[in-house]
Amino acid sequence: MKRPTMKDVAQAAGVSLMTVSRVVSQTPGVSPDTAAKVEQAVRRLGYQRNDNARNLRQKRLGTSAIGLVVDDLANPFYALMARSIEDEAHRRGYVVLVGSTNDEPRRERDVIAAFTARQVDGLIMVPTIGSHGFLRTALEAGTQVVCVDRPAKDLDVDTVTVDNRDGARRAVTHLLGHGHTRIAYLGDRHNIWTQSERYAGYQDALAAHGLPTDPALVRHGLRSPVDTRLALAALGALPEPPTALFSSNDLITQGVLDGMEDDGGPRSTGRPAPMAVVGFDDLPLAKRLDPPLTVVSQDPVAIGSTAANLLFTRIAGDRSAPRNVVLLTRFVERRSGERPAPAP
Amino acid sequence: MKRPTMKDVAQAAGVSLMTVSRVVSQTPGVSPDTAAKVEQAVRRLGYQRNDNARNLRQKRLGTSAIGLVVDDLANPFYALMARSIEDEAHRRGYVVLVGSTNDEPRRERDVIAAFTARQVDGLIMVPTIGSHGFLRTALEAGTQVVCVDRPAKDLDVDTVTVDNRDGARRAVTHLLGHGHTRIAYLGDRHNIWTQSERYAGYQDALAAHGLPTDPALVRHGLRSPVDTRLALAALGALPEPPTALFSSNDLITQGVLDGMEDDGGPRSTGRPAPMAVVGFDDLPLAKRLDPPLTVVSQDPVAIGSTAANLLFTRIAGDRSAPRNVVLLTRFVERRSGERPAPAP
DNA sequence: ATGAAAGCGCTAACAG
DNA sequence: CTGTTAGCGCTTTCAT
Numbered sequence: 001m002k003r004p005t006m007k008d009v010a011q012a013a014g015v016s017l018m019t020v021s022r023v024v025s026q027t028p029g030v031s032p033d034t035a036a037k038v039e040q041a042v043r044r045l046g047y048q049r050n051d052n053a054r055n056l057r058q059k060r061l062g063t064s065a066i067g068l069v070v071d072d073l074a075n076p077f078y079a080l081m082a083r084s085i086e087d088e089a090h091r092r093g094y095v096v097l098v099g100s101t102n103d104e105p106r107r108e109r110d111v112i113a114a115f116t117a118r119q120v121d122g123l124i125m126v127p128t129i130g131s132h133g134f135l136r137t138a139l140e141a142g143t144q145v146v147c148v149d150r151p152a153k154d155l156d157v158d159t160v161t162v163d164n165r166d167g168a169r170r171a172v173t174h175l176l177g178h179g180h181t182r183i184a185y186l187g188d189r190h191n192i193w194t195q196s197e198r199y200a201g202y203q204d205a206l207a208a209h210g211l212p213t214d215p216a217l218v219r220h221g222l223r224s225p226v227d228t229r230l231a232l233a234a235l236g237a238l239p240e241p242p243t244a245l246f247s248s249n250d251l252i253t254q255g256v257l258d259g260m261e262d263d264g265g266p267r268s269t270g271r272p273a274p275m276a277v278v279g280f281d282d283l284p285l286a287k288r289l290d291p292p293l294t295v296v297s298q299d300p301v302a303i304g305s306t307a308a309n310l311l312f313t314r315i316a317g318d319r320s321a322p323r324n325v326v327l328l329t330r331f332v333e334r335r336s337g338e339r340p341a342p343a344p
Numbered sequence: 345m346k347r348p349t350m351k352d353v354a355q356a357a358g359v360s361l362m363t364v365s366r367v368v369s370q371t372p373g374v375s376p377d378t379a380a381k382v383e384q385a386v387r388r389l390g391y392q393r394n395d396n397a398r399n400l401r402q403k404r405l406g407t408s409a410i411g412l413v414v415d416d417l418a419n420p421f422y423a424l425m426a427r428s429i430e431d432e433a434h435r436r437g438y439v440v441l442v443g444s445t446n447d448e449p450r451r452e453r454d455v456i457a458a459f460t461a462r463q464v465d466g467l468i469m470v471p472t473i474g475s476h477g478f479l480r481t482a483l484e485a486g487t488q489v490v491c492v493d494r495p496a497k498d499l500d501v502d503t504v505t506v507d508n509r510d511g512a513r514r515a516v517t518h519l520l521g522h523g524h525t526r527i528a529y530l531g532d533r534h535n536i537w538t539q540s541e542r543y544a545g546y547q548d549a550l551a552a553h554g555l556p557t558d559p560a561l562v563r564h565g566l567r568s569p570v571d572t573r574l575a576l577a578a579l580g581a582l583p584e585p586p587t588a589l590f591s592s593n594d595l596i597t598q599g600v601l602d603g604m605e606d607d608g609g610p611r612s613t614g615r616p617a618p619m620a621v622v623g624f625d626d627l628p629l630a631k632r633l634d635p636p637l638t639v640v641s642q643d644p645v646a647i648g649s650t651a652a653n654l655l656f657t658r659i660a661g662d663r664s665a666p667r668n669v670v671l672l673t674r675f676v677e678r679r680s681g682e683r684p685a686p687a688p
Numbered sequence: 689a690t691g692a693a694a695g696c697g698c699t700a701a702c703a704g
Numbered sequence: 705c706t707g708t709t710a711g712c713g714c715t716t717t718c719a720t
Contacts, residue, residue: 003485005713016691021715031689046481051461052396052407053713057696063396065441065462073430079423086417086444090451095458097409098442100430107434114439117395118409137390141347257632285629288601349697360707365699375705397697401712 004045013041024049055119066311067097067115069108069125071149074100077250077281077300078126081148084304085124092312094121103192105130116143122311127152129191144314148307150193151324158310160303160325164194164280167296167329168201169208171278172246174294174333176209179341180244180276184235185218186228186256187248195220198248198280217242228255236274243341244276253279257289276339282332292334302327348389357385368393399463410655411441411459413452413469415493418444421594421625421644422470425492428648429468436656438465447536449474460487466655471496473535488658492651494537495668502654504647504669508538508624511640511673512545513552515622516590518638518681520553524588524620528579529562530572530600531592539564542592542624561586572599580618587686588620597623601633620683626676636678646671 006024010017015034022030023038024047030038041047055063068085070078082098089096097120099111108128112135115123122144132155139145139157147159175183185202187195199220203213216238219231232255235242247253256277282297306325350368354361359378366374367382368391374382385391399407412429414422426442433440441464443455452472456479459467466488476499483489483501491503519527529546531539543564547557560582563575576599579586591597600621626641650669 001484001486007713017713018691018715019689021713022690025715027715029689034689046484048457048461048481050400050463050713051458052463053400053696054715055696056394056397056400056698056713057715059696072427074420074424074427076418076420076423079420079426080418082423082442083416083418083444086442090443090455093458095441095443095455095462097439098426098430099434099439100427111434111439113392114395114437117392118439119394119396137392140345140390142345254628257629283629284598285601285627285633289629289632290634351697361697362699362707363705366706369699371699373705378706394697397712398699399712400697400714401699403712 003050004047005050006047009038009041009045009047012045013038025054062121062315063119064094065097065118065120066094066122066124066315067099067112067120069099069101069111069115069123071103071126071128072100073098076284077298080300081304081307084301085308088305088308088312094312101126101128103128109134112138116141121315122146124148124307124311125152126150127155144311146307146311146314148303156322158307158314158323158325160307160310160327161194162298162303162327162329164197164329165201165204167280167298167331168198168246168248169205170201170329170331171280171294171296171337172202172205173208174331174337175244175246175276175278176205176211178244178276178338180242181211181341182214182217182240182242182244184242184245184275185248186222186231186245186252187218187220188222188252190220195248202246222252222255225251225255225258228252229259232256232259242275244337244339245278247277247279250279250281250283253277253281253283253293253295257293276337276341278337286332287334289336291336291339294334294337295332297330297332299327299330347394348391349394350391353382353385353389353391356389357382369398406465406659407463408438409441409462409464410438410466410468410659411443411456411464413443413445413455413459413467415447415470415472416444417442420628421642424644425648425651428645429652432649432652432656438656445470445472447472453478456482460485465659466490468492468651468655469496470494471499488655490651490655490658492647500666502651502658502667502669504651504654504671505538506642506647506671506673508541508673509545509548511624511642511675512542512590512592513549514545514673514675515624515638515640515681516546516549517552518675518677519588519590519620519622520549520555522588522620522682522684524586525555526558526561526584526586526588528586528589528619529592530566530575530589530596531562531564532566532596534564539592546590566596566599569595569599569602572596573603576600576603586619588681588683589622591621591623594623594625594627597621597625597627597637597639601637620681622681630676631678633680635680635683638678638681639676641674641676643671643674 006017006020009020023035101108105128116138124146126149132152145157151159222228278294280296282295286293350361350364353364445452449472460482468490470493476496489501495503566572622638624640626639630637
């Protein structure tokens, strides 16, 4: 009923505990005969080594566990990233502990504390806006850390991000190229790094065309589809409504699409949407929409594997200066950005 | 540079190691004065308790870790489920180890072995088609197990599934109700439990309308969008092609939508799809398609939290007979299933 | 090739 | 209230 230990196996096989240890951990120096005896006892008792106890004693190899801390594991972007990290970890014989912060610094701290208390060898994290001073101890103790998706302001560690600003700039430039001059910006909280970067890209593009940023056309802090629909309605009620729109993440894009449907009244399905739109982040059925949705897309799998590789290099002993890897976005031109600006 | 231990803290605070243990683990029976001294030393050294060592000694409370083993963490369905399980775990102070099996029994075994070797208190798993005898040992040792999404044939444990058969039946009945008699079935490998259940539901519906199952209209084993497009093309080339189609999972539905676009030639965007279709699993933008996609939807969040609750009840000591929870699907009627059957 | 002893970091069970 | 002794399950080190 109880979990057998090496002692039990030793007794069953008529050898010393140490011999069992050698066999179970594949250490050379055991005669084939005794090894066979031990292996049989192992099978008979259904013995499995307790790796926690093992790691306690033998800290040379660490715990072969890493922690992954993301905003929200249910977000397809992070889910893809997580899978790719998990694959890399699995290949190397590591397990991964996973936790969502929900963008709450408090929860982030709890999750990370729970992970480091279990002696993870490394941490891949999507940092919240909070402070990360509490990580200094872990860092000094040798826990390797890599930030993904956004940098942690107060943490000098390897970081993997994409060029959000450039991506947004290209998106808005595309809209500009189709004659739009009143382009709305719909974004999540501005204090999220990716969002402020994308907003900067939006402004870059306007400025490059000699256009000012009209505060009436920019809406930050959209956290849900509902927020977005409200913002959209407000935009539509403006004396001079925008003719195009840049949406700063997938959730907002969803809200935009839903909101536009409302404008059409009953049976508006299939009617052209009233504005040109380009969104940050691709959506699974984007190309099947009417019109097909033009987006700036990131590659979460590449981001994840890059981060994992950095982390495992660190775990393997690399102590060089922190690296900052910036991946590029891909501009996927479909048709939703091509709707021409109406004549003035 | 090294990680401080209780011994270090004890020395720094001028007390015994045991006193530190009491303070750190909030055990009553320490004078406020000494507690303060200890706490200060803890802060000064940046001490954090090693929970692995702790769990080794104090096994009364287990390790407060559970394992989650899914097919593919990147699949939005499992990602949502994982998040919901993680939330339940977090609420209770548990961490979660996560692993994808990729539907390979070999990898499933590896992942589970790695988890049990680390003494997880419980396991929530989406079982592969493989055998699960290797779990017997863990079960006897007291590891609690809950199956999700599909049952493990050779494992008598709590299981949470949805009524796949009923869901499929309703979907196909809907198609039948619109006059279709040649309804195709597109599914993944038939030996996956959910798939055979859905196929059974498809047959149920046909039988209830006195219709035979035409083998030419059923395609199993579709593992990718490419497979699906091929199957779709073959179906279209039939002497008597189907007029409607039931797709047995979200991936296949994607392939179907893409495949239909091809049929239309260049610039077919927005053209009505040639067949009525209903799919199992909802898709994020399903309602924005033209026509909006009718689906059978499951609630991964509910599935996850149900499984988590079962697991934690077991971990808390419940030893009653294994439960089998079957959740219902929701039929989301939009328009893609309403395309009428053409006159003969 | 095998085993005995010590100890990883912590807590249970007793002392004082 | 505080400290001492043992020992969780395993590996290291050193004998034999």
